Amino acid sequence: MRAEIVSVGTELLLGQIVDTNAAYLARVLSELGIALYRRVTVGDNRERLLAALTEALTSSDVVFTIGGLGPTMDDITRDVLAEAMGDTLHPDEQIAAQLRRFFEQRGMPILESNLRQALVPSAGRAIPNPNGTAPGLLFEGRNGKIAIALPGPPNEFIPMVNDFVVPYLRTRTGGKGVIRSLVLRVVGVGESFAEDRIKDLMQDANPTVAPYAKVGEVHLRITAFAETPAEADRIISDRAALIRQRLGHAIYGENEETLEQVVVSLLQQKQQTVATGESCTGGLLSSRITDVPGSSKVFLGGIVAYSNAAKTDFLGVDSALLARFGAVSEEVARSMAEGAQQRFGTTYGIGITGIAGPEGGTPEKPVGLVYIGLSQRGRAPIVERCEFIGSRAIVRHRATQTALNLLRLRALES
Amino acid sequence: MRAEIVSVGTELLLGQIVDTNAAYLARVLSELGIALYRRVTVGDNRERLLAALTEALTSSDVVFTIGGLGPTMDDITRDVLAEAMGDTLHPDEQIAAQLRRFFEQRGMPILESNLRQALVPSAGRAIPNPNGTAPGLLFEGRNGKIAIALPGPPNEFIPMVNDFVVPYLRTRTGGKGVIRSLVLRVVGVGESFAEDRIKDLMQDANPTVAPYAKVGEVHLRITAFAETPAEADRIISDRAALIRQRLGHAIYGENEETLEQVVVSLLQQKQQTVATGESCTGGLLSSRITDVPGSSKVFLGGIVAYSNAAKTDFLGVDSALLARFGAVSEEVARSMAEGAQQRFGTTYGIGITGIAGPEGGTPEKPVGLVYIGLSQRGRAPIVERCEFIGSRAIVRHRATQTALNLLRLRALES
Structure with a gap:
């Protein structure tokens, strides 16, 4: 399966924000064993977005968009993606009711533009967004192509990737040939101390072990390639056990644990x-x-x-x-x-x-x-x-x- | 003048690093008044890099590459860019001598592959890199197209942008035309409420006004194009005054103010x-x-x-x-x-x-x-x-x- 990411937003082209979302999604795709050959960033411009999406849909099986799902006029991703997929949008009454309730609870008038966020594809569905008003959108084209539109704010984007995109893609890929990884989180010792203790393990090709220095802690990422998730997990847990022996209580947690x-x-x-x-x-x-x-x-x-x-x-x-x-x-x-x-x-x-x-x-x-x-x-x-x-x-x-x-x-x- | 950025590196597509360089260059271009309509990221793959560069050179006047200038086999940017520009590379004796001296001083043997970093275009020149071994490359095509290849490590990349790219582009653009922007920070009202109050201003082409929803606040970015920085600042401050009239105390601050x-x-x-x-x-x-x-x-x-x-x-x-x-x-x-x-x-x-x-x-x-x-x-x-x-x-x-x-x-x- 081949993927492409299209990031949408003039603020990205003006360099006002750094595209951490695309990097996050890229890592998730690599861990799922899905090939990402290209990423493109375009502004809030209909013509150029349509060209980028059309090109991406030609060469890839699944295309992600990030951003441009808000209620305002320059949020064009929803409409342009529907056009590129040859699909049409229609209002989802359930989502519209949720939006109305949302505004009502806040004593705010709902505007016509807010209701654009209730539009969903004919062949596809909305992706729930528990942290914002804009749902994501899944388009499942007749030609087998998939497009997934996700919102730009990272606090909405990341949970949707974890809770929807990962399980959805796992069922689509049948899960063969996987890359998995585990992060061991280290506190109370410096990066060079931690690295010194595991220097020999950093030479290996599978699993790889790489240290990343964070403020006040160090993350050790173990990554394994294998035929099956179970095999990859076994390789990782063996390596994690070895590292735990060497670093002891300096390892306080795993993955996203704080x-x-x-x-x-x-x-x-x-x-x-x-x-x-x-x-x-x-x-x-x-x-x-x-x-x-x-x-x-x-x-x-x-x-x-x-x-x-x-x-x-x-x-x-x-x-x-x-x-x-x-x-x-x-x-x-x-x-x-x-x-x-x-x-x-x-x-x-x-x-x-x-x-x-x-x-x-x-x-x-x-x-x-x-x-x-x-x-x-x-x-x-x-x-x-x-x-x-x-x-x-x-x-x-x-x-x-x-x-x-x-x-x-x-x-x-x- | 129209620009495109092509970031090169499989590590970007695996999500192992976040592309802060591209955001930095994008901001510099916007301040120079150079339009950036698209950014592309490809891996260390000859065919896909050539396709991306060819496409970029068709639609833009100046194309930047970031990364892929190192001495190893997967550093292909130099060769592929020469091909896309229809140019050839030849060794620059002065750079080769510098490289030999660099390795000699460190007591390291110089490899044939290291000397690839001394190759420069026939129509163009090397861009000095005081912080690393890989010089950048400037290609000046016969058709008026320009390509600039810059290295990936930020501590090499950023000084080369500031010390070479900015003055070079300023001479090419005749120093006329700047883009400046100001962010007004709004709290206590929703994005659609704020937008509703300034909807008419969002139609204007210069200055533009665009709202961005953040958690618990909304940012309104005013962007102006003008001949001189002073003129751009005047356009922005007039528009800011108008928006302040309409939103009053809902505007709490500017730019990075929290x-x-x-x-x-x-x-x-x-x-x-x-x-x-x-x-x-x-x-x-x-x-x-x-x-x-x-x-x-x-x-x-x-x-x-x-x-x-x-x-x-x-x-x-x-x-x-x-x-x-x-x-x-x-x-x-x-x-x-x-x-x-x-x-x-x-x-x-x-x-x-x-x-x-x-x-x-x-x-x-x-x-x-x-x-x-x-x-x-x-x-x-x-x-x-x-x-x-x-x-x-x-x-x-x-x-x-x-x-x-x-x-x-x-x-x-x-």
Whole structure:
């Protein structure tokens, strides 16, 4: 099976956004063993889009469009794709009713243009979009050609690829000759350390192992080629087991699993709870934890103590401690962790205080200096001193990453 | 002048890397006033690259290739581009000598394949690459067509675009004609509402106005073509003024400005302060506010009150209120806002309580229901009831977006 991707949007041709969607879909296709020989990007222009689609449909079995499904006049993909496929669009009453309900609930008037999003192909159907108003469209042509139209916003696009495109294509390809991959997620060690431990494995052709450095973590992608998915999975799981032996607890999760998800489910298993006291991260740590569904079972609450008064009033940090050591100090981080743990009555308390920058650094306490305290009921608290390099956003992210990892390693041994 | 970009590399078609180079070059071309109607990506395949280049050279005046200039066998761009241009390559002795010196200095033997990088077109020349071994290539065809081959690594690519491509194209275009653009950021109204207000302006060819829907906001991009940058800026600022008249306070900022940046600087101007009491957003609101450098002047702190006990203990929410109306209610949102404002002693307090999902909804209180309270010293508090659709992350983001906007609108009138 041969595929082509047509990205649609003048903003792509003006270089205003980078086409991460096309790269995501390309990777998915390669993992399904579907050949992608070409990608094309055109603007919101009827004539050029029609030419690109016609050409793509001539040389490929399945053509994807990304973008141009919105309600506005320059969203032309729906109409032009129908023309290229020799199909016609008609309103789907169920989708129209959903759209009307959507606007009604918001007390907004529905416009005629909004209802264009309820149009579906005669030979095909709508693809549900749980995160937006524009459904995707599947066209199944009489000549066996398939076209799949997907919306541009990544938070709508990615779930539709995972939940619709992958299972749909799997049934169409019969699943022979596959590429599969697994990502092992590593935290607390650098890319070169991780790479050094698996250098020999990086020479192999099947499976391949490739490291990717992310902010505050490293991803190791294992990719295997095989006749069947089961065989590919076996090759991958053997290699993953070997890498796990070498990197141990530095591997915290797999694929799309986030560090906060792993921490929340670990605490759920152990029936333990946590509370936070944050200064420089300003709620980013509690926000990451509560981003995980079900976190209310393990997270009781947090204090964002940006001012010194708040550290004293809400976390019980002794003002003498603040005066003597300063707000950014080992002592205050420890006291914030203890305060959070005691006041919320949790198993663990985390305290973070530091200088996120870009202003506020001194020679003794430079931008990027962060103290992270971990307190546990019945055990002595610990504090980690970190010096992070990077922007304010990176310092804040790395601080929460380190805090989550401290908590994970402690919960693993509890 | 019309341009096309052809990106070359199987790794792009496998989705292993995202093509940021093409987006960079696209933006540069738009700023030079050169029309880019299409971008194509092909793999390291002779036949398909030749077809793509031939097609591009038919419809465009200047064609760029990105990638495929390395020394290995699958680096085919040089040869295939020469063929497409009807040109031949010959060794440039000066470049060959540089290459030999480069390898000698590193104590590495130079291979025959390395010397392929010294080949240059008969009608054209090499483009210096101070950051790598592969020079770029300029082909100047007898038919007036131009082709420019650039290397793939961004640290080599970007300097060559800035130092060679921009000045070269400026001389070719006679330096006349620029495209400039401005983004107006809109919050609190939907894409179709915003579009409805400016529908007539969207018909114009110069400047163009195009809406882009983002999560919780809409961006309106104004793009102008003109002889000079000053003239383009004047066209844009006239159009921006007109749009501001029509959308008023719904426009919160320009270009890269975020809503939290606008709120923080507004509070700084007014010398006002804010504190937060968050339940379902779990610290996301305080995290967004403290993401802004200098926010410590206006943000004193926040309480993440995930449990009912925390709402009572730290924000003073009456437990009778919680029992009678439930944690997700207008009354509790108001009380959380007042608690935050009073306990931190700030000008404003914000309280957020809702059901972020995916679990926890009921027919009366569905997933996505969020109450947002705003309390102000000396004024009656207000509460907004919202029903958001989407994933947990989207509900949480939209809730903080609405809260920041409520605060912005209130501060504007204070």
